[in-house]
């Protein structure tokens with residue numbers, strides 16, 4: 365339906381550019397310098413991890429380098445891709461393992477490096493990378509067909525990821541064997557709808573079919589199959605989403621999963637890989653189906669759950685984030701998490717496990733790559749600050765979206781064309797908008813506002829949406845505040861305790877150390893039922909600043925009685941003891957969820973009338 369623009373046609377601007385620059389100056393932009401599993405990976409001839417970590421990292425690092433037009437980062441990406449291709453075997457096998465280990469090597473990494481090579485080609489048009497990818501898929505095809513390797517574990521549960529590089533090659537060469545390979549993967553791969561029942565009740569057990577990252581990824585399986593095989597799309601993704609959301613949904617549009625589904629629980633974790641993979645699936649589903657529901661879901665996750673798990677300087681991240689998160693400390697005893705370790709919600713280098721360390725980097729760059737999409741009749745626009753340089757027909761077109769969205773709700777599109785050309789500018793109207801005006805005139809609040817006409821010279825279109833802050837009832841029965849696409853939370857003041865140490869040959873040293881966050885202010889509150897008011901200020905250089913957010917809400921909050929979760933002194937119970945106000949309401953400031961590293965997001969309605977009973 366819609367397609368990504370070419371690798372170098374979109375440039376981030378405004379806060380999005382600053383966010384990407386911070387990512388480049390933080391952990392993602394420096395992993396090849398400081399983290400042994402990237403610096404000394406078997407993928408480039410070293411002795412460390414030779415499976416998913418380098419490809420995961422490149423999946424974010426490559427688009428980051430090209431979106432920022434950063435010469436040094438591009439050179440480092442080239443070095444890795446070059447070193448990987450140098451080691452490709454004569455028969456096309458591309459992963460770093462000897463011939464005898466191939467049978468037991470989980471081919472998920474093979475799919476992932478395929479995705480990375482396809483992505484690299486969209487930015488560089490590298491003939492060598494494309495040929496390497498082609499040969500690697502030929503090898504996979506031959507070995508699967510001969511039964512020399514099979515899908516198991518991650519490869520079995522992530523089979524559809526390989527259809528992305530297969531689709532990239534097929535687009536180019538239209539060779540039938542690629543479709544056969546894709547069918548073989550589908551036949552050997554996991555059939556997710558058959559697991560639906562197991563998503564309805566959390567298990568205290570680790571399984572592939574309730575794994576939150578697998579489930580975030582799998583939502584796109586039907587869409588990638590349909591675009592490759594030309595089959596009719598039946599919207600299985602929506603059915604699967606509905607079940608996941610009903611039984612595991614959170615206030616910020618993700619599913620609980622630490623790292624397997626954890627039910628409706630505001631004090632359980634969601635793995636960061638699950639956040640970025642869910643974003644990627646939503647991006648792909650919006651482009652494949654044109655259904656705005658996926659763009660809405662994408663924004664909810666991107667503007668809330670993603671920044672929440674990343675520190676202001678983007679040097680540290682959480683493995684698991686909680687919606688109501690009153691402390692991030694190493695659990696002295698059994699962690700609250702169902703299947704993750706004691707340090708999973710620390711902000712650090714590789715809390716719990718290093719997958720998110722390598723993988724989180726794809727979140728912001730891929731969002732930027734989706735700021736504009738190509739439609740048959742024109743251009744689909746989000747309100748993200750970015751600039752598009754493309755060619756329509758044979759005419760050079762530049763569209764600049766000037767905005768501070770989602771911190772402000774207006775956007776000015778400046779369209780500049782080399783000579784008069786007809787195309788449609790399809791502006792997506794956010795679903796939360798109470799009103800939307802285009803060039804001052806109210807427009808219908810449905811999906812897209814399309815301006816189809818002959819554009820000439822330089823023209824501007826301004827879009828202005830309005831919303832009123834509101835309380836939204838969550839599945840727990842508690843409430844959270846929302847304004848536009850942002851969810852708001854009561855920030856709990858945090859004391860950062862720095863932890864520097866070395867473990868298994870991996871050094872944690874500032875700025876890539878670990879931090880425990882200890883609560884320094886009261887967290888037991890409920891909404892008093894009074895109005896929420898919006899407070900706008902300049903903000904600092906950090907878009908989702910934990911110190912100075914550019915938009916906050918003022919709310920009346922009453923103290924309520926609320927205990928810790930049973931057996932813990934650093935986790936709040938899912939529900940307060942009572943929703944009755946235990947004191948007078950105070951006016952307090954709510955921060956965007958992504959800015960409040962310690963926070964209470966879901967709170968009861970401690971209505972004024974019920975207070976002091």
Ligand SMILES: [Zn+2]
Pocket residue numbers: 635636637638718719720721723
């Ligand atoms: Zn992870």
